Amino acid sequence: MTVTYVINGSEVTGLERFWDLIGEAVNGPGGSFGRNLDAFADCLSGGMGTPDDNDFVIEWRDHARSARALGHEETARHLRRLTARAHPDNLPPLRERIARAEQGRGPTLFDELVDIIQERLGPGRLLLS
Incomplete structure (x- = not known):
């Protein structure tokens, strides 16, 4: 069963807030999922709160707002x-x-984050809405 992690893009005000939001989306309140681009890429490769079979999707809602904040x-x-x-x-x-x-x-940072997600998870695993 595919797990979906949701990022509420309207809450992204900068990179530090993005780290908080992705950490909470994957690992619950106060959770962490990397605090720099390299650690984030590593976390996406599995074993940091995501399913062992990497059967998950990231849904980034209101991504246009995040793109501006991470511009x-x-x-x-x-x-x-x-x-x-x-x-x-x-x-x-x-x-x-x-x-x-x-x-x-x-x-931009937004571009880099999207590239990392798509590279690590593959096609169709990042849903931008």
Whole structure:
């Protein structure tokens, strides 16, 4: 039986709130399901509260509102925070990504999250409504 986890997109106000919402959708109140893009991708691969057979779907309601909250401004903010921990060799490309995001160009956090979900779960496992 396929399990459906629901994200209420109207409650997504930024990346930190997204982490809270997906954690609660999968693992109940106060639950966690990764707090960065790599951990989120790993969690989607199974064993972190999802069915062992990976027979689940993520339904992202009001996703357009989430797309705005996780848009270029939030993407630039997120990338700026990453610079504090980045290896010096990674700073130039990171700064380029920040500049693009500040100009409203390039992929957003919303785009990255959608890509991760679709890549890890496969076709038809992400329902955007």
